[in-house]
Structure formats: structure tokens, C-alpha cells
Amino acid sequence: MAAFCRGRHRWKRTNCWHVLTRNLTGKFDYDLVVIGGGSGGLACSKEAAQLGQRVAVLDYVEPSLQGTKWGLGGTCVNVGCIPKKLMHQAALLGTAVKDAHKYGWQLSGPVSHDWSTMADGVQNYVRSLNWGHRVQLNDKKVKYLNMKGSLVDEHTVRALSKAGKETILTAKNVVIATGGRPKFPANVPGAAEHGLTSDDIFWLKKSPGKTLVVGASYVALECAGFLTGIGLDSTVMVRSIALRGFDQQMAGLVTDYMRAYGTRFAWKCVPKRVDKLSSGLLQVTWTDTSSGQEHRDAYDSVLWAVGRAPESKVLGLDKLGVQLNPETGKIVVAADESTSVPNIYAFGDIGEGRPELTPTAIKAGRLLARRLAGHSSELMDYDNVPTTVFTPLEYGCVGLSEQEAERRHGSDGVEVYHAFYKPLEFTVAERDASQCYLKVICERGGAQKILGLHFTGPNAGEVTQGFALAVKCGATYSHLLQTVGIHPTCAEEATKISITKRSGLDATVTGC
Structure with missing residues (x-):
């Protein structure tokens, strides 16, 4: 045995022993090993365990360049959806305090916000979620390892602890759900040294x-929005366009509102360098590409939100021949989340072409677990996935953007119904509703199937979630008109929408 496994490193000998034992017995330590303890990885591991599988999940967070680290739960729980929405709520409450005067509330003394x-409050809640996830894994008999995972072969995972202790695990199937981390620009001196990312701000x-x-x-827009909303001076530097990949008319409404909001x-500006001044302030130098x-100007903080990179480099994928997209670094996956190597699967943000959204990762992970356990053949459907941008004026959407609908069907094959409306909540408070807008994009011919629905206004996520079901079920424009609205709500405006862009008529809602 010593001759068979001879090598300079202990892990090689250990690995050889596991591989040889597996080859001789055909048995594995686990049915499934999941690398990544984010929302998708946790959902996949717990679902598999519920179906009787022996499961282990590995999760380890490398501290950010600024030293920020967190617990089990991945991006969404720790540095994404959850803290973001809570800080967005803090900003909404600030706006509500301003509206309160118009509604008769007598607030004595100046109103100010305390960051700490x-x-x-936000951090304590997140920690409670970290603990809750650990309890759930234990309850479902999932083995949790706070260790870095990398692949040795299609059935073998090397786990390394913070202290350098190594563990080798074998599994019938291995699932990669490591997500991604924020990027720093490589060509801006001082960016990484002095800057923050969404891994730090919360x-x-x-x-x-x-x-x-x-x-x-x-x-970027969500962070800038809640910073403005709690009374801080915030500036967004945009190289080209806002909300790339989203409907660009809606993106314009979002940024117009934010500008009016403060x-x-x-x-059209590009940062060149960041220097720390003797005062402790950060001096940013940038170029206006139009002129x-x-x-240059000085700031207390610089937050980089210039994209995310998949956590794929440390997994050892290249040695196994797992195919990656060379441009993005993401794993190329098939419809069933399989990779180019048998028994290795990947889903969530690390999968090429997959929406970088928590709910899709959760659902894809559960469906994958069911297929691997032999309980289902159902695939994840990535069409018509709804989402919401939690900017000061929220933007929710499902289906195609107007630009994408016209690209697929031609401008003459698409009918766009739209309306500018005023939320009742804005009236007494005398708030500007110029950017409160919705549009329904339909096929022009036949039954006028709905291709996309877009909404800016209060509670956009709640509004969009309901309509997402209809779009998923193949709703048509006539279905929308047959639906009785709930009055008075913002969502009811979709059930009354009748003005087309093609008509050129004023789309402002003027009454019931």
C-alpha cells in the first residue's frame, strides 16, 4: 500500500487510500457532497437528506480584502438580499417620517438616523439566521463541515479547515454551489486597497x-439608494448604462427618481485611481469620457459594485476537465445542471447562463436533489423568472424587456400597453409620482399572450409576485382585463391598462 501511494504529501496518501477503498468496495462515504453553503446549496442538501440520502455540505468564507467574514448561509443571508432589504426598509421609514407631517403626525425635535x-439590529438578525441554518442541517442529519472544498476526481472531495487540517470525502455525486464574490477593477490603483464591496457595507x-x-x-443602485435614504451623501458613478440586462425605459425611471430623491x-465616467489623504479621506480621480x-473629489468611503466573479478557481475543476466559460469563469451546465464530467453537477450563480437570483438557486437545488435521489425527472424552468430591484422607487419585472421582445418578435409583432399612475399614498404627502409607471408587453397578434410585465412603484416585489404566476401560466391581455382589481391599490392599474404606445395617446391615469 505504501508503494502504491508513495508521495511527498500526506493528503496524496490519504486520497489514494480513499480512492483504492472506493474502487474495491464500490461504496462511498456519502450519496451527495455539496460544496457551498449558500441558499441553493443548503436547499439541495436538505432536500436530498429528506429523501434518505447521506449528505455532507461544505462551506467556508474567505474574509474579504477588508477582513469582513460571516457565517453559514451564503451571499443572500449575509451580504445580499436579507441585509439589503432591511437597510432599504430603514430608508423607506425615513421617507415615511417626512410624509407623516402631511398626515397629521406631530414629530417634535430633529429626526436623525443612527447607523450603529x-x-x-441587522447583523444580529443575520447571525440568528446563521445559527438557524446550522440547526436545520443538524435536524435533517446533514453533515456540516466548515471547510474549503476542492475536487480530486468525480467522486472525491478534499476538505481543508482554516487550521490546515485535511479531510477526504467520497460521494456518488458532487454538487458545486459556491456562487460568486464581488470584483475589484484590476486597472484602478488603490481600488482594492481602500475600497469596500457589498461584502463589507452591511x-x-x-x-x-x-x-x-x-x-x-x-x-450599486440599491446600496446608493438606501445610503441616500438614511441621510448620507451618495454618488453613483456610471460608465455606460444603468441596470444592464433590464428594460432600459424602466432603468431610466429608476435613476430619474433616485436623482430627484437626492x-x-x-x-459616462471612469475611475482612474484612489488615494488616501492625510485626513483619512479617499481622493478619487476619474475621467469624464464624454468630454x-x-x-477628483474626496469621499469617506468608496463602494465598488462593478460585477461579481464565480468562486470556481480554487475548486480544481481544470484538472478534472470540467468545462468553464473562459470569459466568465462560470461552469458550463446542461439543462439538468450536469457538467462535462459525470457525477459532477453545478447550479446557482456559478452556472453559466443562470439567473443570479436566490430563489432560482433554491428551486434548482431542490429539483436537482430529487433527480439525483431518483424521485423526479423534473427540470428547472428558467423562463419568466420574476425579480425586483429594491431602489427608493422599487422596480419589479417578469418576462421579457421591451427591447428583448422586439428583438425576438419584431417591433410590429409586439404591443405595449402602458400607464403612468399615482399611488394613493403619494397624494396627501404631495409626493412626485412622475416615475410611477407600468407596462405590459404582449404579442400583437392572436390572443395577445403577455411576454413581459414591468412595474415601478411601492411594494413592487409584492405586486410582481402575483402577476408572475399569471405570466407563468400563459396569461393573455384579455385575461388581464377580465381580472377584477383590488381598490385602491397600485396593482389594480394593471387590470385597467388600455393605452398602447403605438397609439401615441397620453397614458396618464386620470381616475377610476
């Missing part, structure tokens, strides 16, 4: 102060 109180103990947010993704925008002029 909000941060403590775990700050003190206010970030005057903040420059670089990027115009939904992450967020500054530096359009070629160079500008």
Missing part, C-alpha cells in the same frame, strides 16, 4: 459617510 443602531460598525458607489448594477449621478476631462 441599524447595523446592530457589516460596518460605523457609518460609511459620504460615499461614492462605482457601478450601475442593481447592487442621489447624485456621474454619468475627456479629469475630475
Whole structure:
């Protein structure tokens, strides 16, 4: 045995022993090993365990460059959806306080926001979720290992603890659900040294102060929005367009509202360098690409939201021949989440072409677990997945953007019904509703099947979720008109929508 496994490293000998034992007995330590303890990985592992599978899940968080680290649950729980929505709620409450005067509330004294109180509340809640996930794994008999996972072969995973202790696990199937992490720009001196990302902003103990947010993704706009909403000076630096991949008319409404709300925008600008001044402030130098002029200003914080990179480099995929997209670094997956190597599967944000959304990862993970356990053949359907951008004026959508609908069906093959409306809540408060808008994109011919629905306004996620079911079921424009609205709500405007863009008529709602 010693001769068979001779090598300089202990892990090689251990690995050889596991592989040889597996080959001789045909038995594995587990039916399923999941690498990644985010929402998708947890959903997959718990579903598999419920179906009688022997399951282990590996999760380890490398601290951010600024030293931020967190517990079990992945991006959504720790540095994404959950803390983001809670801080967005803090900003909404600030707006509500301003509206309260118009509604008769007598608020004595100045109203101010305390970052540390909000941060403590949010962080304590997130920690409770971390603990809850560990309890659930234990209850469902899933083996949890707080270790880094990498692949040795299609049935073998090497797990490494923070202290360097190694464990080798064998499994019939291995699932990769490691997601991604925020990127820093490679060509901007001082960016990584002095900057923050979404991995850091939610775990700050003190206010970030005057903040420059670089990027115009939904992450960038959501962060800038809640920073403005709690009273901080925030600026968004945009290289090209906002909300790439979303309907661009809706993106314009979102940023117009944000600008009126108090967020500054530096359009067509590219950062060049970040320098730390003796005062502790960060001096950012950038170029206005439209004029070629160079500008600089000082900020307390610089938040980079310029994209995310998949956590695939440390998995050892290249040695096994797992196919990656060379441009994105994501794993190429088939409809059943399989990779180019048998018995290795991947889903969620690390999968090429998959929506980077928590609910899709959760559902895909559960369906994969059922298929691997032999309980189902159902595949994940990635069409008509709804989502919402939690900016100060929320934007919810499901289905195709207007641009994509026209690309697929031609401009003459698409009918767009639209309406500008005023939420009842805005009336007494005398709030501007210029950007409150919805549009329903339909096939022009036949039954006018709904191709996409887009909504900006209060509670956009709640509104869009309901209509998403209808779109998923193949709803048509006539179905929408046959639906009785709930009055007075914002969502009811969709059931009354009748003006087409093609008509050129004023789409402003003027009454019942």
C-alpha cells in the first residue's frame, strides 16, 4: 500500500487510500457532497437528506480584502438580499417620517438616523439566521463541515479547515454551489486597497459617510439608494448604462427618481485611481469620457459594485476537465445542471447562463436533489423568472424587456400597453409620482399572450409576485382585463391598462 501511494504529501496518501477503498468496495462515504453553503446549496442538501440520502455540505468564507467574514448561509443571508432589504426598509421609514407631517403626525425635535443602531439590529438578525441554518442541517442529519472544498476526481472531495487540517470525502455525486464574490477593477490603483464591496457595507460598525458607489448594477443602485435614504451623501458613478440586462425605459425611471430623491449621478465616467489623504479621506480621480476631462473629489468611503466573479478557481475543476466559460469563469451546465464530467453537477450563480437570483438557486437545488435521489425527472424552468430591484422607487419585472421582445418578435409583432399612475399614498404627502409607471408587453397578434410585465412603484416585489404566476401560466391581455382589481391599490392599474404606445395617446391615469 505504501508503494502504491508513495508521495511527498500526506493528503496524496490519504486520497489514494480513499480512492483504492472506493474502487474495491464500490461504496462511498456519502450519496451527495455539496460544496457551498449558500441558499441553493443548503436547499439541495436538505432536500436530498429528506429523501434518505447521506449528505455532507461544505462551506467556508474567505474574509474579504477588508477582513469582513460571516457565517453559514451564503451571499443572500449575509451580504445580499436579507441585509439589503432591511437597510432599504430603514430608508423607506425615513421617507415615511417626512410624509407623516402631511398626515397629521406631530414629530417634535430633529429626526436623525443612527447607523450603529441599524447595523446592530441587522447583523444580529443575520447571525440568528446563521445559527438557524446550522440547526436545520443538524435536524435533517446533514453533515456540516466548515471547510474549503476542492475536487480530486468525480467522486472525491478534499476538505481543508482554516487550521490546515485535511479531510477526504467520497460521494456518488458532487454538487458545486459556491456562487460568486464581488470584483475589484484590476486597472484602478488603490481600488482594492481602500475600497469596500457589498461584502463589507452591511457589516460596518460605523457609518460609511459620504460615499461614492462605482457601478450601475442593481447592487450599486440599491446600496446608493438606501445610503441616500438614511441621510448620507451618495454618488453613483456610471460608465455606460444603468441596470444592464433590464428594460432600459424602466432603468431610466429608476435613476430619474433616485436623482430627484437626492442621489447624485456621474454619468459616462471612469475611475482612474484612489488615494488616501492625510485626513483619512479617499481622493478619487476619474475621467469624464464624454468630454475627456479629469475630475477628483474626496469621499469617506468608496463602494465598488462593478460585477461579481464565480468562486470556481480554487475548486480544481481544470484538472478534472470540467468545462468553464473562459470569459466568465462560470461552469458550463446542461439543462439538468450536469457538467462535462459525470457525477459532477453545478447550479446557482456559478452556472453559466443562470439567473443570479436566490430563489432560482433554491428551486434548482431542490429539483436537482430529487433527480439525483431518483424521485423526479423534473427540470428547472428558467423562463419568466420574476425579480425586483429594491431602489427608493422599487422596480419589479417578469418576462421579457421591451427591447428583448422586439428583438425576438419584431417591433410590429409586439404591443405595449402602458400607464403612468399615482399611488394613493403619494397624494396627501404631495409626493412626485412622475416615475410611477407600468407596462405590459404582449404579442400583437392572436390572443395577445403577455411576454413581459414591468412595474415601478411601492411594494413592487409584492405586486410582481402575483402577476408572475399569471405570466407563468400563459396569461393573455384579455385575461388581464377580465381580472377584477383590488381598490385602491397600485396593482389594480394593471387590470385597467388600455393605452398602447403605438397609439401615441397620453397614458396618464386620470381616475377610476
